Amino acid sequence: MPILTHLTSEKHAGAIRRSGIRVATGGFGTYRGVFCMPVLPDYFTTHQWLRELKRRGQRTIVAVDFRLRSDDPAWVGHYNRPHAETTVGGAIGMLMELADTRGFEVIVPRKIRNDEILRFRTPRQVIGWRYQPDANRTRPCPCRACLPNGTIKSRRLRRRLDPTGERY
Structure with missing residues (x-):
């Protein structure tokens, strides 16, 4: 059973601890679900969205680690391209095979229950990219x-x- 992480504002941690991670409503043309990344050996890949999320005014971002079954449905893809429908295990396998995982995301199309949550932690707050993955310089x-x-x-x-x- 793989472990995934969801990045959120510190102010939402209490509500998530009580009732789980709710499905993001998403705007026009976006997927509805819980946005997350698998916990991989590459720390940057796991937490790459942190700086982009902080750009919206959040002071401290926390990582919510949770465990799902490998055969749970998921979407995986680059944030501004169509996503592939697969399983959580398939999404993790796809990300591990890619040479450049910047900008990729995994979306689980259901609520994460509070009994599936393993821990809350505070990652380093300066990791990741802003604006777009290759925006440097x-x-x-x-x-x-x-x-x-x-x-x-x-x-x-x-x-x-x-x-x-x-x-x-």
Whole structure:
């Protein structure tokens, strides 16, 4: 029975401890389920989503480890591409065979009960990527969809990248 981890804000830990991890409602075109990653020997792969989640204003992210059966249904794929329907065991096998797992996610289409949860832990808070997996050393997109109003230093960044303000 594989162990998976779900990253969430520290403020949700008490509710998860009492009643489990509920299914994310997801927006248009996204999958409904619990977003998670398997606990693999590669620490970065397991916790790669941490910095992207922190970018939305969460101070401390906790990892909720839980155990599922290998034959439970799941979806696996890159976050901005279609996902493959498989089992939890199949998803883990697929991730272990990939050379670059950045941006991949596993989605379990059901609630995780509190009796399936093994432990809560606080991973290092500076691991992972922001914006997109290969965004390092690339210019950020200053459009209002990628850099919404209210984002830290968004006005300064837009002025620097598009001083005339014509494009955005």
